[in-house]
Amino acid sequence: xxxxxxxxxxxxxRSLAEEIAAYLGAALGDVxxxxxxxxxxxxxxxxxxxxxxxFIVQPTVSPASNMIELLLMLDAAKRASAQRVTAVVPYFGYxxxxxxxxxxxxxxxxLMANLITVAxxxxxxxxxxxxxxxxxxxxIPMDHxxxxxxxxxxxxxxxxxxxxxxxxxxxxxxxxxxLAGKMGLSLAxxxxxxxxxxxxxAVHVIGEVAGRRVFMVDDLISTAGTVCxxxxxxxxxxxxxxxxxxTHGLFAGNALEKLDAAPIEEVxxxxxxxxxxxxxxxxxxxxxxxxxxxxxxxxxxxxxxVSSLFE
Ligand code: R5P
Numbered sequence: 001x002x003x004x005x006x007x008x009x010x011x012x013x014r015s016l017a018e019e020i021a022a023y024l025g026a027a028l029g030d031v032x033x034x035x036x037x038x039x040x041x042x043x044x045x046x047x048x049x050x051x052x053x054x055f056i057v058q059p060t061v062s063p064a065s066n067m068i069e070l071l072l073m074l075d076a077a078k079r080a081s082a083q084r085v086t087a088v089v090p091y092f093g094y095x096x097x098x099x100x101x102x103x104x105x106x107x108x109x110x111l112m113a114n115l116i117t118v119a120x121x122x123x124x125x126x127x128x129x130x131x132x133x134x135x136x137x138x139x140i141p142m143d144h145x146x147x148x149x150x151x152x153x154x155x156x157x158x159x160x161x162x163x164x165x166x167x168x169x170x171x172x173x174x175x176x177x178x179l180a181g182k183m184g185l186s187l188a189x190x191x192x193x194x195x196x197x198x199x200x201x202a203v204h205v206i207g208e209v210a211g212r213r214v215f216m217v218d219d220l221i222s223t224a225g226t227v228c229x230x231x232x233x234x235x236x237x238x239x240x241x242x243x244x245x246x247t248h249g250l251f252a253g254n255a256l257e258k259l260d261a262a263p264i265e266e267v268x269x270x271x272x273x274x275x276x277x278x279x280x281x282x283x284x285x286x287x288x289x290x291x292x293x294x295x296x297x298x299x300x301x302x303x304x305x306v307s308s309l310f311e
Pocket of ligand 1 (some may be wrong): 168169171172218219220221222223224225226227
């Protein structure tokens with residue numbers, strides 16, 4: 001594409017957007033995002049975007065005003081005659097509500113996809129969707145990136161000798177197996193089963209963890225209940241130490257305090273979502289995905305392969 005490329009950011013994770021822009025050798029574009037007295041959002045591009053290949057960086061993490069900002073920026077860019085607008089959504093929120101698994105509930109992930117499309121996105125660039133089928137909720141091109149290279153490097157820097165990869169629950173097996181395969185590590189899984197209608201769960205570890213360094217990996221941490229419980233089970237089964245790496249650190253409520261108290265040595269978490277609460281949380285190590293996102297943006301702009309980034 002011959003057009004100029006410009007990158008803009010909402011308020012949700014400006015530091016990531018700045019890092020991406022630096023990777024591209026550019027400065028962030030000038031867009032104003034403010035609030036009216038009643039709380040409504042206002043956005044205005046303070047520079048020309050006519051005919052420009054526009055990329056708007058905004059994870060749609062809670063609160064919902066982050067999504068509203070993204071929608072308004074997409075709409076404003078489109079109405080200002082941008083040649084093409086790409087929503088760069090490092091963390092796609094509401095992804096866990098991706099099916100009608102009970103009566104009278106919303107398929108919120110589909111609704112969010114519709115909103116982004118209707119607001120004017122020509123393309124979407126995202127990372128580690130909670131369920132990759134969500135790609136099908138979009139009828140516009142979507143590039144789905146993986147934080148795996150960054151998570152893998154985190155583990156490699158720790159020392160992989162005598163290590164075993166473990167997902168914190170069976171839902172995370174696919175991600176953990178892929179990483180274990182690439183790193184040449186074995187995989188163990190935590191199998192939780194309800195033993196009867198009124199009986200609590202039986203927990204077994206399938207695979208060898210005793211005396212070993214465990215690398216636990218997950219796509220997201222919200223309350224941290226899943227990973228803290230898994231770490232406890234792994235330690236009970238003789239794991240020497242547990243390290244955790246995760247793509248999206250939502251850290252709801254007292255999740256950071258829970259992680260500090262859990263038998264986990266350290267948590268490597270990417271910067272798809274801004275960690276707004278300040279330390280002391282001695283276990284958190286932030287890993288940057290700016291280079292992956294920046295490189296994907298360059299390739300999209302030049303109409304080059306994005307999947308080859310992960311080969
Ligand atoms: C589950 O499917 C996810 O991959 C996470 O394990 C889960 O959503 C994390 O939630 P929490 O941190 O609240 O346990």
